[in-house]
């Protein structure tokens with residue numbers, strides 16, 4: 142996995158018509174997603190948003206024929222991008238494929254709600270968030286069985302170690318951890334997020 | 350070896366998200382068992398994603414009208430603020446083995462694609478057991494069908510389509526033998542009479558839209574409506 146560079150995302154590339162070609166700048170999209178995952182970089186998210194949102198809206202409008210529902214697809218899809226960016230793995234596929242999967246799944250669940258009046262959100266079982274998500278699960282399982290992970294976790298600050306160990310080894314939920322460690326939920330979440338970002342980079346380096 | 354696969358058009362509709370949940374799940378289960386179709390699906394997804402997000406689509410939407418572009422921009426800014434205000438990240442779930450279902454003393458782990466779909470009570474006629482998946486898709490009925498060793502489905506025709514996806518075990522019909530993973534899509538032109546020597550479990554999806562207009566059929570062949 143290439144390391145995350147600190148190059149600032151440039152809005153220009155994504156939205157300025159004069160720069161527009163039919164080619165999608167895949168490396169740029171990947172880099173933005175990584176910045177979101179690791180740094181929770183709002184500027185990178187804005188760039189990703191401006192690239193995808195108008196197209197998602199247009200596609201959703203053709204499926205729903207309804208402005209409000211199309212806007213909901215945009216919002217849900219992009220909010221998933223923000224929350225799941227750490228699950229994106231550019232060695233498993235393009236950023237466009239990953240975002241498409243999220244958009245298709247959001248749309249499918251919403252159509253099912255409209256047509257069958259069912260809110261069972263089956264899409265993530267039918268189309269697991271790219272192979273990336275499956276592999277992520279396996280990767281972590283593999284690494285847990287692998288003693289290396291323990292070593293890597295022990296390089297984290299103590300307070301992050303606690304959260305990571307509880308989350309992965311004991312399979313506690315974030316809420317359970319907050320209660321168990323007597324911490325605000327927000328603190329647990331941000332520690333986990335920080336730790337996850339670091340682990341991802343460290344484990345990524347060990348990958349072949 | 351798996352010999353029966355979903356047709357290309359079906360895979361395409363699957364990737365586009367245009368199929369009902371029942372058929373989408375069927376294809377997902379098959380693809381999990383069939384690397385060939387899995388590969389095709391990955392390629393199709395990549396292609397349709399690329400096409401969906403190609404830059405030239407942007408021209409019409411934003412650039413034609415500058416005022417429109419500005420309004421869109423403003424609207425977008427507030428959505429961006431709202432989304433990034435949340436600190437939530439999606440948990441990485443480590444999935445344990447999914448729920449399972451028991452038929453006549455044999456336990457089967459449910460395929461991933463259907464592990465969260467509610468199942469109805471198991472009904473039985475002779476060597477056949479059936480549990481419905483509560484998908485509420487109107488005229489489309491989806492079930493898990495178990496055939497005990499030596500059991501068979503009486504000869505029947507279909508009013509609409511019928512998908513039989515073999516999950517475990519094997520059966521034979523006039524066309525030959527089927528193995529786990531085989532994706533068998535029949536329409537009303539086909540007649541068949543599956544027999545399972547050693548028993549099997551199938552995922553079935555059938556559309557019986559003509560069911561009610563052909564009430565006499567139902568009387569003569571009640572087993573057809575029981576199974577599918």
Ligand SMILES: [Zn+2]
Pocket residue numbers: 351353354355379380383385386387
């Ligand atoms: Zn196949």
